[in-house]
Amino acid sequence: MEATPGTYQVNGAEIRKLRMKAGLSTAEAAKDALISERYLNHLENGYRTRMRPGSYTRLRTALGLPADSTQILLPSEDPPEKR
Template sequence: MEQPLPTYQVNGAEIRKLRMQAGLSTAELAERAQISRRYLNHLENGYRTRMRPTAHSRLRAALDLRADSTQLLLEPPEGPSEKR
């Protein structure tokens, strides 16, 4: 059976705070991170709380956060062998 891909549980309020500090609109940050504006809006408002590693990496880069930054995370990433 195929294992689920790992995901990161992210802090939407922190994403919004950092976006606003950077002086970016939702559309601007979404474009920089190569994600949809709707997806970013859902993350910021808590409708969605999980991201795949590639999207998380692009969002960190768009916000000029270090590659090893955990600032956007609520908890460590879940791997295929960990419980959800």
Template sequence: MEATPTTVKVNGAEIRKLRIHAGQSTSELATVARLSERYVNHLENGYRTRMRPHSYSRLRQALGLPADSTQLLHPTEGPQETR
């Protein structure tokens, strides 16, 4: 049985690109994903690079990505990496 990762490393530039493409402001994305606007801003700007799986799932859903999408993950790490 494979353990659920404690955090996933995300690609802030990709989050920003998808948010802009969806026509959402940082505030709108944060509201839909049930995250703080500051947290989303920190992810996009690279101040934060890791998220807990439940927050990552909400962000992915808010951006309209399918459950099996790895598009938001940092390119140097796979979906199951932990730190």
């Protein structure tokens, strides 16, 4: 069994695009993902690029992405382990 990475490197522009496509404000998406609005803003603007597994999973769920989706990961990142 493969170990879960310590952090995921994410694509902020893709996060923003999917959030807007889902019709969510920054505040709504952050609340759904149990992260701060400021942290989500920093991810979307590229100031932050890494997320811990729990936050990553909750944000992916808040954006309506399936568990096996790698859509918000940067291409160099290995896909997350299926849960």
